[in-house]
Structure formats: structure tokens, C-alpha cells
Amino acid sequence: MSTATPAEITPDYVQRLTGRGRRFESTVRSPCWGGEYSAEDYAQDLAAVAQRPSETLSLYVHIPFCAGRCLYCGCNTTVTHDSERMDAYLDTLDREMAMVAERINGDRDVLQVHLAGGTPNYLSEAQLTRLTEMLERRFHIVPDTECSMECDPRRTSAGQLELLHALGFRSIGFGVQDLDPDVQRAIGRIQSEELIRDVYWMARDIGFDSIGFDLIYGLPQQSAATFERTLDTVLELAPDRVACFGYARKTLDGPHQHAIDVHELPDNAERERLFRAAVAAFTQAGYTWIGLDTFALETDDLALAQAEGRLHRNCIGYTATPSAHLAGLGAGAIGELRGTCVQNQPDLQTWQQEVDAGRIPVDRGHKLSDLDRRRRDAISHLICNLELPHEMADGCLDDEYRRLAAYAGDGLVEALPHGLRVTEAGRFFLRELCTEHDAYFHWDRARWHFSPSE
Ligand code: SF4
Structure with a gap:
């Protein structure tokens, strides 16, 4: 050998x-799912789960709004500056939650709630409070429920972070991507190092249990030297977790990615060198390398779970607290229930029309053989x-x-x-x-x- x-x-x-x-964002990739799974099938699966109150449940909530489009973005999101549109989204989301909770037996304790998007923290403080109240009214959120959220550093403030902490969020992930100004210009996402430092220390001072950073390698204008500077700054701040993803160019799904000049992209060999640099930097600094692309301080739940052989991965990512079922809520949300991968209608209007018509807004699903x-x-x-x-x-x-x-x-x-x-x-x-x-x-x-x- x-x-x-x-x-x-x-x-x-x-x-x-x-x-x-x-990417392993779901058990079977959604483009490969069959079209034969309907809203009625999902309703039956929810009812079957209701018969098993001892099985654990987690919730994924999708907020599909952003203030602008980052050029590398592959998420299901809409650019808007209309706060009333977000109010209307929450109205519909509340009705969807009611439909799902009624069928699934919303009385069982929820293990995890994860908010992502889009930009969940693009919602106003009143909207964030309302969203949390909706979840608490429809589902059994308990003090032990792990509430986490993705956060755009450009859209947050000390007041917003204090509110999120008071609402029960203990784990927060900031999209940092890369700190080099040229790279930021090339990807259409400007956020200064000072801003990242400020936001990080605000979150630390407020007392979040876990602060995560997302980085991306393989971006335009990125080089070993620029990425090293980003890694140095991140290590100096010492977040609890760092996810380091490779940029996946998907112009069929996200035509805005054409605005990234392919000639400015590092080739595969350079991408691999960048990722190796991240692995070396984080492991030498004492982080545990988790599975594919995540690094966690040794005291972090994920590192402990990996060491003890109880690490899991679902649509949300790596988790130390897996649940039997994950219900997705909101336009395009993905979940996995009773061995079936399910996705809601990704189109905002269609999702809204389905809910308004009293139907669970399922687009498709794939029952695992x-x-x-x-x-x-x-x-x-x-x-x-x-x-x-x-x-x-x-x-x-x-x-x-x-x-x-x-x-x-x-x-x-x-x-x-x-x-x-x-x-x-x-x-x-x-x-x-x-x-x-x-x-x-x-x-x-x-x-x-x-x-x-x-
Ligand atoms: S990367 Fe995040 S903030 Fe940027 S457009 Fe996509 S979802 Fe919105």
C-alpha cells in the first residue's frame, strides 16, 4: 500500500x-429529489411524528431578505429595503408555523432553533422580537433549547446583539469571509476589519456562549498573503468556531456570480493551498479540525462531540445535539422528517400563496429508501x-x-x-x-x- x-x-x-x-447540506441533494412528494404527504408525515412525542424536534427558520447581493452568494434570498415586506413575511410565517405545529404536536420540547437566510438580523428589533414570540407561541421552546443565528456584521449593533441575547440566542455566527479590501471589493461585500473587531467584542462582552466566524477561500483576488492576514486577525480574536468554506461558483443558480471575473479566481491548486493554510493556522493555534471544514476551540461542544464520537451533521451543519426530526419553516427552507428530505417553495410569492390557501407550502421532498x-x-x-x-x-x-x-x-x-x-x-x-x-x-x-x- x-x-x-x-x-x-x-x-x-x-x-x-x-x-x-x-456539499453535504442535505442527505440527498435537492436537485435530485423526485417530484412525487406533496403537501399532503408532508401533512401525513407531520401527523405520524405527532404520534411519537418522545422523538426530538429541531427547527430551521429561513429569512430570505438582504440589503444587497454579495457576488459570491448562493443563498435563496431577495434584495429589498421594504420593512413592510418583511412584516408581511412574518405574517405568513406565523400561519405556516401554526399549520406545522398543529400537525406535529408542538408541545414537545424543541432541541434547537436555527435562524439563517438571507440575513435574519436584517429584521428590525421589533420584528426579531415578534419572530421569537411566534416561535414560543407555536412550539415548546424551553430554556435548554439551543438558539443560534447567522448574523451579518454590517447589519448589527450593540443594541441588536443585546436584544438577541435577551431573546435567548446563545450562539451567533458572523459572515466574515475575507478581510482584505481588494477581495471585499471583488465580491461586493465591504466590511472593514475595525467593524469585525467591534462586532466581535460587543458579542463577547454581551456574553454569547459561542461566537463563530464564516470564512471563504477560493475568492477572487485572494492569495496566500492576503488570506494569511485574514487568518492572523481571526486567530487574534479567537472565535469559538470557524467554518472555512470553498467558494462554489454556481452561475446557473445565481447569475449575479457572473459579475465575478473568473480570471481573478485562484485555480484548484491555489484553493487547496489556501485551505491547507487555514488548517495549519487553526490547528497550530489549538483549534480542533472538525470533519470537513470547521474548526472549534477544544472546549467547544463540537470538539468534545467529535472526540466522543457523537458528532452529527444535518442541513444546519455540524451539531452535537442531533434531533430525530428537523422542520424547515419559511420560503425555501429545507428539513428532514421521518427519513424524508423536504423543501418548502423557494419562490416567495408561491410560498405565500400556498400558505394563504391553507396548504403547507412544500415544494418537493425525497423519501429515503x-x-x-x-x-x-x-x-x-x-x-x-x-x-x-x-x-x-x-x-x-x-x-x-x-x-x-x-x-x-x-x-x-x-x-x-x-x-x-x-x-x-x-x-x-x-x-x-x-x-x-x-x-x-x-x-x-x-x-x-x-x-x-x-
Ligand atoms: S451572502 Fe449573505 S448577506 Fe450576502 S447576499 Fe447572500 S445571504 Fe445576503
Whole structure:
């Protein structure tokens, strides 16, 4: 068996392998879901969950509004400056919550609430308060419910952060992306280092339990030198968690990304160097590297969960407190309920019309087959624990297991008596390795493939 080390992974090899992985934002990627799952099916699934009050529930709430469009953005969001439009959205969201809570038995304790978008903190303080009250009225939010939220540093203030903390949010994630002014200009998102420092220290002083930063590598104008400066500043601030995502160019879904000049994008080899720089910087500073792309201080829940083998990943990301069901609320929200991946109508108007007509606004869903579940469990185990025991593949995923085992020749995995383990070299290609277990990825791979010559 080859014992290739990271140093032996050539730029050619990186070029060949990179882009063969997909994001794991849901068990089966939504473009691959069938169209046969209806609002009635979802209502039945909610009713079935109601019969199992001991099964745990989490909520994902999507707020699809932003003040402007960042050029790299791949989110389902709308640019607006109309606060009344957001009021109307909350009206509809409240009716959707009522429909879902009534069917699912909203009395059970909610484990986690996560607000994302869009820009949830683009809502006014009154709207944020109203949203929290709506959730509390429709669902059983308890003091132990983990409430987290994505936050745009450009739209927050000490007053807003104090309010969020008072409303029960304990975990907050700031979109930092990159601190270099040229990179920021190239991606249409200007936020000075001073602003990030101010916002960070406000959140620290207020007492949030967990402060996270999102960074992106592979952006236009980014170089090893600029990214290093961003990493230095982030390390100096020492957030509890850092997620470091690769920029995924998807111009079919987000035509505004055409405004990014492809000639300013780092190529695959440079992207890989940037990510390696992040891994080196965070691990040397004492952060634990979590699964694919997340770094957490050793005392953080995610780091403890990974060390104890109880780390999970769902549509929200990595979590130490997985729930049996995740209900998505709001336009385009994704959830997973009773082994079915579900997405709401992504179009704001259609979503609103469905709710107004008294229908749960489901766009589509994918009921996982037994084989899908085996794949999901295998991918989840790999992506969280960096290993795949024999018995998870036995009998039905043998081909996938063999394909994965073949990477031992490149030094990306190693064979152990009980199964396969991802090596240190293989960790940099974890996304690609997990994709060997994804039967659906080939469906529209072209839409996701990163190509600097696009
Ligand atoms: S990146 Fe965030 S803030 Fe920027 S447009 Fe997308 S959702 Fe809005």
C-alpha cells in the first residue's frame, strides 16, 4: 500500500480530484429529489411524528431578505429595503408555523432553533422580537433549547446583539469571509476589519456562549498573503468556531456570480493551498479540525462531540445535539422528517400563496429508501468520524466501499481491521471521498464543478 503524504499529493492530482465532491447540506441533494412528494404527504408525515412525542424536534427558520447581493452568494434570498415586506413575511410565517405545529404536536420540547437566510438580523428589533414570540407561541421552546443565528456584521449593533441575547440566542455566527479590501471589493461585500473587531467584542462582552466566524477561500483576488492576514486577525480574536468554506461558483443558480471575473479566481491548486493554510493556522493555534471544514476551540461542544464520537451533521451543519426530526419553516427552507428530505417553495410569492390557501407550502421532498438511509449513515459516519466500519457497507454498499478502499493507493485512506480510516492526507479530500457514497451526485455534477476557465 502506498503511504503518500500530503507533500506527495501533486498539483495535478489536486486538479484531477478537486470538484468531484459535493456539499453535504442535505442527505440527498435537492436537485435530485423526485417530484412525487406533496403537501399532503408532508401533512401525513407531520401527523405520524405527532404520534411519537418522545422523538426530538429541531427547527430551521429561513429569512430570505438582504440589503444587497454579495457576488459570491448562493443563498435563496431577495434584495429589498421594504420593512413592510418583511412584516408581511412574518405574517405568513406565523400561519405556516401554526399549520406545522398543529400537525406535529408542538408541545414537545424543541432541541434547537436555527435562524439563517438571507440575513435574519436584517429584521428590525421589533420584528426579531415578534419572530421569537411566534416561535414560543407555536412550539415548546424551553430554556435548554439551543438558539443560534447567522448574523451579518454590517447589519448589527450593540443594541441588536443585546436584544438577541435577551431573546435567548446563545450562539451567533458572523459572515466574515475575507478581510482584505481588494477581495471585499471583488465580491461586493465591504466590511472593514475595525467593524469585525467591534462586532466581535460587543458579542463577547454581551456574553454569547459561542461566537463563530464564516470564512471563504477560493475568492477572487485572494492569495496566500492576503488570506494569511485574514487568518492572523481571526486567530487574534479567537472565535469559538470557524467554518472555512470553498467558494462554489454556481452561475446557473445565481447569475449575479457572473459579475465575478473568473480570471481573478485562484485555480484548484491555489484553493487547496489556501485551505491547507487555514488548517495549519487553526490547528497550530489549538483549534480542533472538525470533519470537513470547521474548526472549534477544544472546549467547544463540537470538539468534545467529535472526540466522543457523537458528532452529527444535518442541513444546519455540524451539531452535537442531533434531533430525530428537523422542520424547515419559511420560503425555501429545507428539513428532514421521518427519513424524508423536504423543501418548502423557494419562490416567495408561491410560498405565500400556498400558505394563504391553507396548504403547507412544500415544494418537493425525497423519501429515503433503505439504501438511501444506508448511504446517509455511511456518509455521515465518514464526514463526522473519518472512518467507515465494514458493517456499515456490508451487503449493499460493497461497490462504494471498494471504490473508497482504492484511495489507499493514493494514501487518502488506510485499511484497518474493522474498516477504512481517512488519513491525514485524505482529510483534505474528505468531501470527494464521501461523494463516492452518493448515488445521486452524477445527476447534475456539471452545475457544481468548479472551473476557473468557465
Ligand atoms: S451572502 Fe449573505 S448577506 Fe450576502 S447576499 Fe447572500 S445571504 Fe445576503
